[in-house]
Amino acid sequence: MPTPYTPEQAAPDREIETLHEFDRVIAATGSLSGLRIQSVDLSSRTNVLAEADTEGTVFLGCRMPVEAAARAQAGGALVFPPVPHLPFNPYRAALYTPEELFHGLSDGYPQTPDARSYAWFQHTRSDGDVFSSMLRAVHDDSVSDALDELLTGARVVGVMGGHALQRGSEAYSGAARLGRTLARSGLTVATGGGPGAMEAANLGAYAAPFDDGMLSKALALLADAPSFAPSVGDWARAAFAVTDGWPDGGHSVGIPTWFYGHEPPNPFARHIAKYFVNAVREDGLLARSNAGVVFLPGASGTVQEVFDNATPNYYESRGVPTPMVLVGRRHWTDELPAWPLLRALARERPMASRIALVDEVDEVPAALAQLA
The missing domain is CATH 3.40.50.450 (Rossmann fold)
Known part of the structure; x- marks a missing residue:
């Protein structure tokens, strides 16, 4: 019977994210028990999988022959197979690189993984398919x-x-x-x-x-x-x-x-x-x-970020408030007056000593140092 999941099993040192790490663990222990193996191509490790202890192992998007996956499951593993025909890997183990997202740019931006992932998102974001929403959630959690x-x-x-x-x-x-x-x-x-x-x-x-x-x-x-x-x-x-x-x-x-x-x-x-x-x-x-966070002049999205950051600072939900430096006195007081509201929120709160408004970007490093 498979071992019940416990939170301790998900510790970072239990994550295997490369074939090199997989081989090192096998050489050292001969066991995969309790590990999380994330997006590793195990196609050439069929014999190893047949012999290793897989009690409580979780395979996330690992390529392996069907018979190897069945054997791992019989040994107590959970196997989440790769999802075919997606322009992204929901189980990815590392962040993206620019070269990865823009691969195929010579054939036009619409052919890149970045553009194709957006097209997939546009097609699935409102179709009500729980499978699509699950894939998005798993992907974003893997990225985090x-x-x-x-x-x-x-x-x-x-x-x-x-x-x-x-x-x-x-x-x-x-x-x-x-x-x-x-x-x-x-x-x-x-x-x-x-x-x-x-x-x-x-x-x-x-x-x-x-x-x-x-x-x-x-x-x-x-x-x-x-x-x-x-x-x-x-x-x-x-x-x-x-x-x-x-x-x-x-x-x-x-x-x-x-x-x-x-x-x-x-x-x-x-x-x-x-x-x-x-x-x-x-x-x-x-x-x-x-x-700290530096806010250069921006529009709606940047205004949202100012107050998204101000809220945990106001309630101290992340501990000591982080420094906030707004750049562009005219922008943040006249054009989009976020500064007066931010200052009013901060009044008599610990965050009051952690906010600053400067005119030029060259003033930012000194302001951050003063607020630290």
């Missing part, structure tokens, strides 16, 4: 698990801002310089992963290991494709020209969503946690920004 593994021990600063900010503008250049400064200070830059201000901050983090001239040259190259509209392909190819010209740039995180399908992920975030459910994505991005 991979994101937590990546960011363990990291000091993360979130940079929020609008997708409409165009390459070639001074504001875009300023956001890129900000990302570079934050990354050089040892922080992990995390953004919403899309175009505009988000891309600029990820670009800056990518440029951090290079001399200052690299960013200036990259900005000049990108200016020839200022926006993802009307051609995502031209916009993405310009970004890949930069990463090809300067390989091995700095790492940062992008956390985009297929909910906003018109926003492609930017290729400068070397780790991409892309979600189907926007609410999970929003909360996850802000919750993981443990070193």
Whole structure:
């Protein structure tokens, strides 16, 4: 009889995510009992599976012959097989890379996994099929698990801002310089992963290991494709020209969503946690920004993020409030007056000493340090 599931069995050290890890465990113990084996191709390990103890093992999206799966189940395992004909892997063990999401870009953006996943989402999001909604939930939970593994021990600063900010503008250049400064200070830059201000901050983090001239040259190259509209392909190819010209740039995180399908992920975030459910994505991005959040000028989405972050700070539901720095005095007081409301909410609360409004992006690092 299979061993009943207990929470202790799901500890991170029980997760096997590569064939190398699988072989190492087998060599050391000869047993798979109680492990979670996630999205590993076991097609060449049929004999091993036949001999190993699989009591309480969970196989998530692992490729294996039918007879091997049946034998594992007979030994007490749960087997969740790969789902055919999907443009994404719901059981994925790692975050996306830009190259993975934009694979096949030479044949046109609609042929890429990113575009095909959005098309699948559009087709299934309102069809009422519980199987489709289950696949989305499993995928997003797998992405969250991979994101937590990546960011363990990291000091993360979130940079929020609008997708409409165009390459070639001074504001875009300023956001890129900000990302570079934050990354050089040892922080992990995390953004919403899309175009505009988000891309600029990820670009800056990518440029951090290079001399200052690299960013200036990259900005000049990108200016020839200022926006993802009307051609995502031209916009993405310009970004890949930069990463090809300067390989091995700095790492940062992008956390985009297929909910906003018109926003492609930017290729400068070397780790991409892309979600189907926007609410999970929003909360996850802000919750993981443990070193503070910077809000560049933006519209509805950025305003939402300001108060999504303010709420747990107000109630202290995540402990000590995280620093919040709003950039652009006129924008946040006159055009979209989020600052007066934020300041009123913070009055006589611990978060009052953790919020700041600055005029320019160059003031952000000092403001973050003062609020820390």
